[in-house]
Amino acid sequence: MPAVRQVDVIVVGGGMVGAAAALALAQEDLEVALIEREPPAPLGGDDPFDLRVSALAPASIALLDRLGAWATIRAERAALYRRMRVFDAAGPGDLTFDAAEVGRPYLGYIVENRRVQLALWSRLREFDNVDCLTGSEPQRLEVRDRDVGLTLADGRELRADLVIGADGQRSWVRETSGIGTTSRDYPVAAQILSVETAYPQQDITWQRFTPDGPQAFLPLAGHRGSLVWYDAPERVRARHALSPEALRDAAMVAFPDELGEITRVAGQAWFPIRRLHAHRYWADRVLLVGDAAHAIHPLAGQGANLGFADVEALAAVVASLGDRGMGDTRLARAYERRRRADNQLVQSLMDGFDWGYRRRDPLTVAARTAATQLVAGVPPLRRWMTRMAGGQRLGG
Numbered sequence: 001m002p003a004v005r006q007v008d009v010i011v012v013g014g015g016m017v018g019a020a021a022a023l024a025l026a027q028e029d030l031e032v033a034l035i036e037r038e039p040p041a042p043l044g045g046d047d048p049f050d051l052r053v054s055a056l057a058p059a060s061i062a063l064l065d066r067l068g069a070w071a072t073i074r075a076e077r078a079a080l081y082r083r084m085r086v087f088d089a090a091g092p093g094d095l096t097f098d099a100a101e102v103g104r105p106y107l108g109y110i111v112e113n114r115r116v117q118l119a120l121w122s123r124l125r126e127f128d129n130v131d132c133l134t135g136s137e138p139q140r141l142e143v144r145d146r147d148v149g150l151t152l153a154d155g156r157e158l159r160a161d162l163v164i165g166a167d168g169q170r171s172w173v174r175e176t177s178g179i180g181t182t183s184r185d186y187p188v189a190a191q192i193l194s195v196e197t198a199y200p201q202q203d204i205t206w207q208r209f210t211p212d213g214p215q216a217f218l219p220l221a222g223h224r225g226s227l228v229w230y231d232a233p234e235r236v237r238a239r240h241a242l243s244p245e246a247l248r249d250a251a252m253v254a255f256p257d258e259l260g261e262i263t264r265v266a267g268q269a270w271f272p273i274r275r276l277h278a279h280r281y282w283a284d285r286v287l288l289v290g291d292a293a294h295a296i297h298p299l300a301g302q303g304a305n306l307g308f309a310d311v312e313a314l315a316a317v318v319a320s321l322g323d324r325g326m327g328d329t330r331l332a333r334a335y336e337r338r339r340r341a342d343n344q345l346v347q348s349l350m351d352g353f354d355w356g357y358r359r360r361d362p363l364t365v366a367a368r369t370a371a372t373q374l375v376a377g378v379p380p381l382r383r384w385m386t387r388m389a390g391g392q393r394l395g396g
Contacts (some may be wrong), residue, residue, distance in 0.1 A: 005375060006158045008326055011152055011164045012083035012138055012173050014039070014104045015053075016113055017221040017290035018109040018166030019120035026127045030326070033107045033158050034124065034148075035138060040117045045076065049194050050112035051269045053226050055081075055205065057108050069119040076119075081315035085206035088373075089256075091365040091373035094361040096204075097386040101379075107386075110205065110218045111224070113304075133158075141176045141286075147327070148285040161326035164314075165285050169276055171292035177283040183276040186297060186354065188213040189236040191270040193227040193251060194220075198261035207299065208256055209357035211277060214280040214299050215255055223263070227251060230299070236270045244268075265334070273297060281340065282332035282339040289314065296342045297350040306343055313338040335395070 007030075011022040014036025022034040022129045043050065056064070064070040073330050084107055087094040099107045124130045136154040141163065165173025174181070200223055207216040213230025220226055227234075229251070239250060244265040252262055276295040281288045290307035317334045318326070356368060 002150075004159055005033065007033045007158060007160045007163060008101065009033070009162050010148075010158055010160045011166055012150075013165065013167035013171075014117070014132070014134075014294070015162050015166065015168070016059050016116045016120065016289075016304060017311060018164075019079065019117055019124060019166055020063065020067060020308060020311045021166055021289055021314060022130060023069075023120055024036070024063075025318065026124070026130045026313050027067070027270075028315065028318050029129065030318075031129050032127075033133055033160070034301065035133050035136075037134065037137050040111055040114055040121055041134070043112070043114050043118060048266055049077070049220055049224060049226075050114045051134050051192050051194055051204055051226075051267050052219070053110055053111040054113055054304040055108050055110055055218060056103065056116075056308075057302075057305045058106070059312070060305050061109065063308050063312050064116070064119075068119065069116070071117040072122065073111055073116055074109070076115050077112065079113075079201055079219045079221050080106045081108055081203050081205045081219055082151065083204040085204060087206070087208050088244055088365070088368055088372070089208050089210040090360060091369045092368045095376055095382075097382070097384070102383050102386050108205075110220060116236070135181070138176075143286070154199065159286065160380070162331075164291040165286065165288045168291045168306050169274065169295045171288065173286060174288055176293050177286045179288065181276050183274055183295075184274065184280065186273040186318070187232070188230045189233040189270055189272050190298060191236045191239060192268060193231040193265055194267040195227055195248075195251070195262045196264040196266060197225050197259070198225050198263055199223065203350040206258060209353075210358045211358055214357070216299070216301075217259055223297055224266075225259075227255065228261075228298070229254070230273075233272065240268065242269050256304070262360060275347060275351065277344070280329050282310045282329075283330075284329045287314070287332050287335060293339075294347065296343075296347045297354050299350060299353060301349070302346055303358075306346060309342065310335075310339055329388075334388075359391045 010033045012035045022032045027034050028182040057089045082099045136152040139153045140151040146160045165171045202219045205218050207214050216228040218226040248262050248265045278293045281293050282290040
């Protein structure tokens with residue numbers, strides 16, 4: 001029978017947020033076990049672009065830099081953007097946020113999720129106090145007075161002061177711990193198109209709101225971009241069955257002229273959209289981060305940034321508590337106080353945008369236009385929203 005592995009913290013889920021959490025805790029000199037069924041597959045410079053990309057805000061980039069991963073990510077097909085444009089297909093509302101207006105060199109970078117994950121895993125392997133356990137998955141969680149035990153499906157056993165669930169919206173850790181959620185499905189799905197464009201890399205990301213759902217462009221390195229096409233699920237499924245050529249033609253008709261010519265659709269995927277919030281972020285010796293705790297409408301691309309903000313808050317709380325024990329409920333309560341209100345605010349803002357921009361009636365369109373003109377015409381308000389667009393959070 002294999003020996004029981006004793007660590008300070010077990011992190012379940014090795015995606016971007018889980019790997020960042022494991023690395024941040026390792027930098028606090030804690031013994032960490034990271035559990036992920038499969039390590040991230042290598043991604044070479046000539047490989048097709050990963051369909052899953054994120055718009056990383058300056059705060060997330062600063063965290064990745066402190067973790068020692070950003071230089072690698074930045075060197076591998078990261079695309080800087082300085083401006084963010086939001087405009088209305090049903091009215092004259094049009095607003096552009098510019099990093100220069102708030103004295104910043106950029107608003108963010110568009111990066112492939114797998115490159116972020118790979119850079120974090122590469123850093124994890126440099127730490128003697130991190131054990132990355134792959135090839136199996138959690139099977140049993142047992143909370144005891146002095147520690148928590150976790151057994152993998154292949155029989156390996158671990159004990160720790162704390163288990164962190166970073167295992168996504170369908171979190172096994174959350175469900176096993178009995179933490180409930182409030183959730184609902186949105187009436188649209190998101191179709192992701194990785195495209196090659198006639199335009200070279202741009203420094204702007206834009207989003208056009210239509211009554212059927214937003215259409216977004218995220219610049220990628222070179223003559224490439226990522227399109228996010230929100231629409232009714234039945235129409236998304238129908239487009240998913242099209243050939244790349246037919247899908248290219250459909251996107252050229254539907255997307256605005258600002259996109260320019262699409263020369264090729266290199267890949268595509270789609271997924272339903274769900275809003276989810278855990279009733280609380282912790283249970284006895286269990287704590288949730290990222291999508292395990294909260295999932296939002298992706299229309300502003302803030303999901304990854306909220307997850308990295310969770311990691312930042314967790315690391316700060318751990319540093320402040322010192323060696324008083326990862327299983328202490330003071331840590332969990334302090335972490336939740338730091339993050340819940342911010343996550344709730346962003347969820348509510350995304351819900352408001354989604355609701356407001358899907359309405360077609362003249363009164364709502366006029367209200368949207370007036371709100372846009374107000375922001376455009378009041379520089380302090382526009383600068384505040386620009387900082388928010390660049391990832392600034394409550395108290396930031």
